Amino acid sequence: MDYIIKNIKIVDKRKTLKGDLWIKDGIIKKISNHIDAGDKSVINGKGLTLMPSFIDLHVHLRDPGYLYKEDLYTGQRAALKGGFTHICAMANTNPVCDNKKTMEYILNKHKKNNHCNLTQISSITKGLQGKELIDLEEMLKYTKLFSDDGVNVDNEELFEEVLKLSKEMYFTILTHCEPEAEVIKRDLELLENTEGNLHICHISLKKSLNLIKKYKDKGINFTCEVTPHHLFHWNDKYRVNPSFGKKEDVNAMIKGIKEGYIDIIATDHAPHSEEDKLKGSPGISGIEVAFSKVYTVFKENNISLNKLSEMMSYNPSRILELEEALVEEGKRADLVLVDLNQSYSVDSSTFISKGKNTPFNGRRVWGKVMMTIRDGEIVYKD
Structure with a gap:
């Protein structure tokens, strides 16, 4: 064209x-x-x-296994409607994306759709069970992002091992932290000793941000994200992981953005059927209105559109080692x-x-x- x-x-x-x-x-x-x-x-x-189109490091496409919630076609079309041209899909599918067969099913189906660019994340442990590492060498042929998102890797020795391997084999771990501040503290203590490659998902609490500030101020290298919904809303029992914080937590997130401690905004797009939501499944379907929620918060708090572009485009492009997301000849x-x-x-x-x-x-x-x-x-x- x-x-x-x-x-x-x-x-x-x-x-x-x-x-x-x-x-x-x-x-x-x-x-x-x-x-x-x-x-x-x-x-x-x-x-x-x-602006540069948006890049989302944290989505759930539910394919394979939960196609009644979402699939690669609807998820990618929803992403485009939201202004995203590159998304990173979590591994908590059914079967779990922890092996070559499942990874190639997803990537081959993606090629047929080819709506937006996709990085498929692999799990860290087999079946998301937190017990045995996957075949990292095999999965590194397809991705450099690994996460047991939805659950923690609770075994401290195993998580320390994978942090060390992330430095040796050059990949990034996206860590899901529940209970949030407690697991963030553990992960950052281990990171300080291993110098691995760590990204902390969906922070929502002031005490979590204080830990992140402490370790970043010490010169420890890692990145972290906040979701649009954790900036946009508070004091609600609507089920989402992590839960909505209080107004003081939201204010802390906004201050953390202004001070540069929070690196990116990622949607944690988590589509569910009405029936599953009534049964208590946690999550929000939000990629189509993510920009609007973020811009509304930034507008109300006098944060520039340049900063929004940095957090929704530029910094994600750097983490994924893509061409820098800038509008340039x-x-x-x-x-x-x-x-x-x-x-x-x-x-x-x-x-x-x-x-x-x-x-x-x-x-x-x-x-x-x-x-x-x-x-x-x-x-x-x-």
Whole structure:
């Protein structure tokens, strides 16, 4: 495709400017105050903002095994609607993604869909049982991300071993911490001794953030994430892991973002059927409205759109060792066009995701994804 998006505000981690952008053969060809369209197709982006598309390190696609909750097709289409062109799917499928056969089933099915880019995460232990390590050498042929998300690796000696291996074999562990602060403390104490590669999932408590500050201030290298729903909401018994915090916890997360202690925002998109949710399954289906929830919180707390782009695009691209998610000439045209002035009410009946489970129906949010572009192709349009 060969086209120009005109009259836009362009925002990424490093800059804010106004002008036109030319996309040709999947690449950002030119950025300028004015680009002569000639015979090229034109999209008038007046009043809209163009950013790097979003990257999500933490989603649940439920495929294989739970296709009534979600599948690779609906999950990826939902991601595109939310402005995401790269997602990382957790391993708690059925069967668990802990072996070559299951991994290749997922990746082959993904290639047939090919809607957005997918990193499939492998479990750390066989069957998520926390007892025996998987064949790391075999699974490293497919991924560099490993997680027993949904459960902990409670065996301290085993977790210490896998941290050491993560440094030796060059992969990253995404750790699920329940009870949150207690397991974060354990993991960071082990990390200090092993110098492994660690990413802490979905923090929600002030005391967790205090631990993260302590160890980052000591120079220990690791990353961490917060979800949109843990920034957007508090004091609710709606079942989600970890549970919603108090207002003081949310305030701490916002301060942690401003101070640079929290690296990324990841959705923990967790679709469930209505029946499973009534039975107590934890989680929220939220990838389609993630940007809106985050932007609403940032707008209310005077946090810049540049910081949002850093946390939803740039830092995730660095963790995954992708091309830096910036709007620059010569880079891949993975972009999202948003209307920051549009406000709407969350309505899960309009979700592409099979999961309609959210406590946010009727809540007003700011900022709407109008278009998602992957490799220069328009893959979603509002």
